[in-house]
Amino acid sequence: xxxxxxxxxxxxxxxxxxxxxxxxxxxxxxxxxxxxxxxxxxx
Numbered sequence: 001x002x003x004x005x006x007x008x009x010x011x012x013x014x015x016x017x018x019x020x021x022x023x024x025x026x027x028x029x030x031x032x033x034x035x036x037x038x039x040x041x042x043x
Contacts, residue, residue, distance in 0.1 A: 003028065 003022035011020055011030045021027040 003020055003026065007020060008028055011028065013030055013032050015032070017029060017031050019027045019029050
């Protein structure tokens, strides 16, 4: 499952935080009031 621009823009906040992932090392953490880009890699 790839994380596309459309999926990121259509992400709706729910009562509980959730993640949208690209299937590799990048994901978006969707919170109640913001969408936070995040990664599993430390650079």
